[in-house]
Amino acid sequence: MLPWLTALALVAGCTSARDDGAVQGGGELSGDLQVLVAASLLPVAEALADGFELLHPGMEVQVAGAGSSALREQVLAGSPADVFVPADPIHLDAVRDEIGLAGAPVVVARNSVVLAVPASNEAGVTSLADLARPELLIGLCAAEVPCGALARKGLAQAGIEPVPDTDEPNVRSLVTKLAAGELDAAVVYASDAASVEDIEDLGWPAGAAPETTYQAVVLTDALNPGAAAAFVEFLLSATARDAFEDHGFRAP
Structure with missing residues (x-):
């Protein structure tokens, strides 16, 4: 297990919030979460999904990776998704214009x-x-x-x-x-x-x-918006920053 994930496992049993991205009462989130990421992000996104599930045992995070343009078209066609993280914010512009975004995108790497x-x-x-x-x-x-x-x-x-x-x-x-x-x-x-x-x-x-910058956003039609928002917050945590750097990315 990677050092950052080992450390996260030790934190997962705690219930108070820390800079690892855990929310108060970490086990309260539950259900499925669908995350679409640029192909270059897939390995680190899968690792971070495992870390998020450690913090929230009731969650099951499904991560799919492909070219950002292909993912954009999936979103626009109505494919189920909660969080979208393309490799170029231009793909978020098209989604914002056609179906809207649930919040402001944030740079994660x-x-x-x-x-x-x-x-x-x-x-x-x-x-x-x-x-x-x-x-x-x-x-x-x-x-x-x-x-x-x-x-x-x-x-x-x-x-x-x-x-x-x-x-x-x-x-x-x-x-x-x-x-x-x-x-x-x-x-x-x-x-x-x-x-x-x-x-x-x-x-x-x-x-x-x-x-390029990777910006994460919760989609307007997210099926699990609370968990989606928590996952995006987790992508900004110190734990996630360490994971991104371990995989060759730079901090925001």
Whole structure:
């Protein structure tokens, strides 16, 4: 068990509120909670869901991760969801305009994109310019998802026109191909590069790395609004901050 989760387990038996995000009478919340998160957040969101359930034994948190644009369309189509955490706040704008939000979104973590290669780096990739080499197998996220949009924006600012061989629907899919050696290089989130041993993070060799923020919000039609609000509060706690940092994200 991760250190922060071990510490949380010790706190879970207490009933008074602390900066771990527990609410007064932590066992009072109950029922199901549906949380939709950007694919890059899935591992840490699942860990945090476990932590939230430790604090609230009556809760069962279901976390689903996918590309933010796909999740946005699910929400707009009426799929059941209580909390939405995309990788770009632009996706919250569409939800706000069409069905509304139950409260103001809050930033829970930050991330940036990096140039990444398989650990062996047999292609000898060293710079962003290598993404324009036609003989290499290059991967990006699709342009409509945040990791793809952010990568393209950063590459355009660096004067690089990439020649991707694949546009993946989410960053987890892209990372899987890169780690398997199916690609010579890709632009992924720093958090993903940090979480996979078979990937080498080359940073962003062109000045400041493009950055995104993850904003969490309770949806207007949440089926468990009280638990949803408590979960968003938990995402702002010291416990959650430690978890985000353990997974390669930066604090808000």
